[in-house]
Amino acid sequence: MLQLENITYTYGAKTPFEKRAVDGVSLTFEDGKITGLIGHTGSGKSTLVQMLNGLIKPDSGHIYLDGRDIWSEPKKMRDVRFRVGLVMQYPEYQLFDETVRADISFGPKNMGLTESEIAERVAEAATFAGVDESLLDKSPFDLSGGQKRRAAVAGVMAMRPSTLVLDEPAAGLDPAGRDSILSGIRGYCESTGATVIIVSHSMEDMAVWCDNVAVLADGKLCMTGTREEVFMRRDELVAVGLGVPMITDIAYALMRRGFTLGGDIYTVAGVAKSLSAAGGGRHA
Amino acid sequence: MRDITLGQYFPGNSALHKMDPRAKLILTVIFIVVIFVARSVSALLLLSAVTIGMMCSTGISPRVYLRGIKPIMFVIVFTTILNLFMTRGDELLFEWGIIHIYRDGVNNAILMVVRITLLVLGSCVFLSYTTSPISLTDGLESLLRPLSKIHVPVHEFSMIMTIALRFIPTLIEETDKIMSAQKARGADFSSGGLIKRAKALLPVLIPLFVSAFKRADELAVAMECRCYRGGEGRTRMKVLRYHARDGVMLGIMALTVAAVVIANIYVPIYRLR
Structure with missing residues (x-):
């Protein structure tokens, strides 16, 4: 369970470029559900998700992971990052190792797991993310765009995080690639009971794959609820530039x-x- | 990663901002030479006053200048220690074991620190803070053009520099992004010994190189699509022209040089050895 309490973050404080990216957001993400975080470009979505695993420290407010403030012990932030898996926007660039298998193992290896456990997790994550067995021994740089994206998602799933956060996981993919990656995420959510958060600005994707929806506009949380509850408020959604x-x-x-x-x-x-x-x- | 201000342009509207980049380059060279010509306290005080005046005229916050000095703090401390302990003189101030500090050492240390600080502040105020990288390389290319007579590829060098400068912020941003992504997978960049830390950087460096090469390829194709064929016969949208203010600024600099020479000779309060 991941809870946000009055989170605020300002970029470039005390400079001419000052901008409040996240402004007083309080939100609870439910276990075993996919929550869609929707907002226009520049609404603070990406900043918010980078706070969920402690990459960015909020200026004020608290983030509770299973009831504990993640900033109460900054030294143990790595443990938080293993539990809150974050797939960044266009995650293809994070691939670096000689083979796809080695790259997916990077996270579990950092967790200090045994060889056999790593192998098991790599196989599991590859299945969820839709990385074909035959690709595992190829170089990640030889894959196609969609395959790279899936390999990068698998790299985070392999840590078996209890909260999985994905920033625009389907951006720039063709419809088939989009559906396969999102259904893999749905599968991960259902079989592990994890809390899943998907950032997107595609209302179509959100409608198909999410249980709950939270809408951000100008750094503020302006709507939250189940998919039906939020999409019913059509006029308000149009007003913040999103629509249904x-x-x-x-x-x-x-x-x-x-x-x-x-x-x-x-x-x-x-x-x-x-x-x-x-x-x-x-x-x- | 975000603290790299040395060599960063701050847009503005002052006389220094509007100067011709060629004049500014000449100005900077003269200024650097004159810093090393100034040997007396009076001359250095005068130069400090001129520099501070110029700094104020740009309208850039003093805090920005302070941040510019931070990266060379180590050099300043090192120079101070070296001068303090290594200079021999007549008047002994302090003695403890093998450590001897002379009055000349103290004086030298102070003067050297002032010199280094002026050097950095001067190049910041005359060039990097007030000149956009593009106009800087334009100015450099124009000043060095005579060298192309002896087959120095001046245009190519300046194009390389322009591209390199253009992509520094992009690379920094990308490094940040990749580091975040690997941190999210539990990479640890801040603990362990030297070898462990160097190894920890591999997952950052490899993707960085791969994308840099890819970007270079794409840039080359994009340039060819716009018919780039090198400097031959290329015309410019912004043609560099000298204005009255360039003359005024160079005049001020000439007066400063004269004043420094006079101060060196006639007001030799303390002369650097």
């Missing part, structure tokens, strides 16, 4: 024209399902 998934807009338009759509109006599959039921009713 395209399919939700279409569903609303259809409802105005007399269709009755119930249940999930946030994903294409959900709308298709209720539309075929409703459409069948109209034609009859």
Whole structure:
């Protein structure tokens, strides 16, 4: 369980470039759920996630991991980082070792695990992240963009963190690559019961893969709740420059024209399902 | 990583900011020479006054200048110790075992510290803080152009310098990013002995090199796409021109040089050996 209490962070304090990136954010991330952190470019998402594993120290406020303030013992920050796995934005650049296998082992090795345990975790993480067995002995620099991304995600999953944070894990991938990486994250969440936090600005992805959604605007938390609760407040989302998934807009338009759509109006599959039921009713 | 201010440009609107980079380069060279010409306390005081005046005229915060001195603190301390203990003189101030401190040693130490500080502050105020890297290399290229007559590839050198300067902040940013990513995987850069620390840097250096080479390739292609063919026949959007203020500044510098020489000869309060 990860809790934020009144987190504030300012870039370049006391210089002409001063900017308050995160402003009084309090938030609780639930275990076993995927929370989507949505916000416009420059809304403070990336700054916030770098505070979750102690890469950045908040100017004020507290971050509690399982009830303990992570800054109470800065010397033990490494342990916090093993428990809160962070996949940074465009994580491909973190690959460095001779083989993909060795690179995924980097985290577990730093944890001081035994050889056999490392091998087990590498295999597990590779499966979750969708890194094919045959790629493990290749050089990470020979992989394609999507494969590199998956290898980098596996490198963090291999630490088996109880909280997994991913900053734009699907940015710049093609639709197939996006779905495969996000479904792998869903799989990790469900089978380990981990707290998962995904940063994104794609409402479509959030609608499909997240349980809860938190919306950041200008460094402030402006909405939080389940996916349905947040996407219901369409006008407010539009006001902060985000909007709702395209399919939700279409569903609303259809409802105005007399269709009755119930249940999930946030994903294409959900709308298709209720539309075929409703459409069948109209034609009859 | 963020403390590298030596060689960082602060945009502004002062006379020094607006000067022609060639004039500023000449000014800096003269200033550096004159620092070593100044041998008496009076001359160095005069130079300090001129430097402080110039610093104030740029409108850059004094704190920024202080930060510029921080990286050479070690050199300053080292020079002080060396001068303090190694200079022999007539008047012994302090003696303990093999340590002898003479009045000349104290004087030398103070004067050398002033000199080094002026050297750094001067190059900051005349060049790096008030001149953008691009106009600096433009100025350098223009000043060195006569050398191309004897087949020195002046344009190529200046292009290399421009590109290098342009990518320093990018590389620093990238290093920060990679370090964060590896720290997130439990990398430890701050404990252990020298060898362990050097080894810990490998996961940072390898991706850094890989991306630097990739970026170089991409930059070369992008330049060729815009028909870059070297300096031959290249025209410029911003053509360098001398203005009245360049003459005024060089005049002030000439007066300073004259004043320093006079102070050296006629007010020799204490002369450096």
